[in-house]
Amino acid sequence: MGGDLKHLVIVKFKEGVVVDDMKKGLEKLASEIEAVKSFEWGEDMKSEEMLRQGFTHIISMTFSSAEDFTGFLGHPSHVEFSAAFSTAIEKILVFDFPTVVVKASA
Amino acid sequence: MGGDLKHLVIVKFKEGVVVDDMKKGLEKLASEIEAVKSFEWGEDMKSEEMLRQGFTHIISMTFSSAEDFTGFLGHPSHVEFSAAFSTAIEKILVFDFPTVVVKASA
Numbered sequence: 699m700g701g702d703l704k705h706l707v708i709v710k711f712k713e714g715v716v717v718d719d720m721k722k723g724l725e726k727l728a729s730e731i732e733a734v735k736s737f738e739w740g741e742d743m744k745s746e747e748m749l750r751q752g753f754t755h756i757i758s759m760t761f762s763s764a765e766d767f768t769g770f771l772g773h774p775s776h777v778e779f780s781a782a783f784s785t786a787i788e789k790i791l792v793f794d795f796p797t798v799v800v801k802a803s804a
Numbered sequence: 805m806g807g808d809l810k811h812l813v814i815v816k817f818k819e820g821v822v823v824d825d826m827k828k829g830l831e832k833l834a835s836e837i838e839a840v841k842s843f844e845w846g847e848d849m850k851s852e853e854m855l856r857q858g859f860t861h862i863i864s865m866t867f868s869s870a871e872d873f874t875g876f877l878g879h880p881s882h883v884e885f886s887a888a889f890s891t892a893i894e895k896i897l898v899f900d901f902p903t904v905v906v907k908a909s910a
Contacts, residue, residue: 738904
């Protein structure tokens with residue numbers, strides 16, 4: 699599990715956006731592009747409002763190498779999806795980092 | 805892998821904070837408290853500054869159940885560490901959410 703690159707995207711969607719459509723687009727992306735090693739998403743409903751500053755959705759993808767990640771960013775499906783995605787979000791945070799696994803799932 | 809709860813903490817440390825000490829504290833916490841199912845951290849060095857808004861470190865823990873997570877929050881070691889941690893951070897985001905695994909690592 700060590701050595702993976704994580705692409706973590708945290709967003710608040712604009713009002714009126716059909717979040718399910720966004721999810722379907724992301725699922726399609728993750729299944730189409732082999733370089734995506736794993737993909738999880740989540741919707742925050744538990745933390746304190748003050749601590750999440752209006753952000754609601756978390757998208758987390760992992761890649762085995764920098765090459766895989768670069769390939770993903772430039773993949774036509776990603777480029778196309780990103781264009782649609784960017785019109786749907788009110789605000790966004792993006793983090794790209796090598797993961798350091800301190801305690802792994804049993 | 806499905807059904808886990810994720811506790812995602814994103815921070816910017818204050819200037820002068822010895823980040824390694826924070827990491828050691830977190831590692832100790834994750835190893836001491838059995839309820840912590842997995843623990844990863846990362847330091848963002850790749851995304852665009854504009855997209856990360858000054859945040860630099862990502863801490864990600866998973867728990868098997870809401871009970872485990874609640875137990876973690878109230879654990880004396882967590883309470884003690886949180887007090888020290890909160891003095892070291894300039895800003896913080898916290899997200900707690902059930903993870904939905906769409907594509908799992910092979």
